[in-house]
């Protein structure tokens with residue numbers, strides 16, 4: 470399965486990163502970090518869904534999605550369109566991301582930034598902080614419940630928010646037991662790469678109203694947004710549709726029904 474490959478690669482990568490920049494170096498530079506932006510507040514809108522717009526050059530299922538890829542330009546367009554938050558893929562091999570994009574984007578926007586990567590080691594949480602993230606993604610399917618609880622605790626101690634990603638009932642139960650605040654339902658099945666908004670429809674029934682709920686992946690039309698709104702989600706995470714749009718402004722207008 471692709472996720473296993475990504476995790477194997479990630480473990481190797483983190484091992485190398487630790488050799489280059491040991492954890493104590495990272496921890497000692499944390500105090501110089503700029504103040505974090507409130508990722509959670511991005512979903513407290515009174516009207517309409519919040520949009521987390523993603524910067525994503527490629528994916529394992531689609532290959533290269535955007536050819537003339539310039540993360541700064543994309544971030545500027547997202548900011549002009551008042552994206553409530555921006556997600557940045559930093560995974561390099563399968564998504565062609567880069568750790569440096571967080572800082573590049575941070576300088577051109579005041580939107581809170583989500584680091585989208587495959588976090589399997591506490592080292593990456595401290596690293597996210599110094600790279601300029603305000604929030605991190607934690608994918609339940611690649612973590613144990615103990616890790617999830619521990620990672621959330623570390624993130625909280627650094628003032629980082631967590632988006633906890635689930636795809637099925639068992640993963641959702643773990644997220645709820647770990648008392649996660651912001652839950653992302655991934656509509657993409659990582660075994661088949663198929664997306665279906667019925668994943669959100671089925672899982673949302675089991676999530677208490679007090680949680681912030683984000684629907685992720687496979688959101689392409691105004692109709693998709695309207696459907697998710699009726700289900701009661703607080704926000705949507707959209708990548709590919711924006712990356713393929715010939716005009717990002719028009720795509721935002723379409724999504725917002727303007």
Ligand SMILES: O=P(O)(O)OC[C@@H](O)[C@@H](O)c1c[nH]c2ccccc12
Pocket residue numbers: 523525585586608634655685686687688706707708709710
């Ligand atoms: O490009 P899409 O279908 O709009 O999906 C965005 C986002 O949800 C997707 O990139 C994603 C969801 N969970 C992830 C975990 C890792 C990497 C990527 C992802």
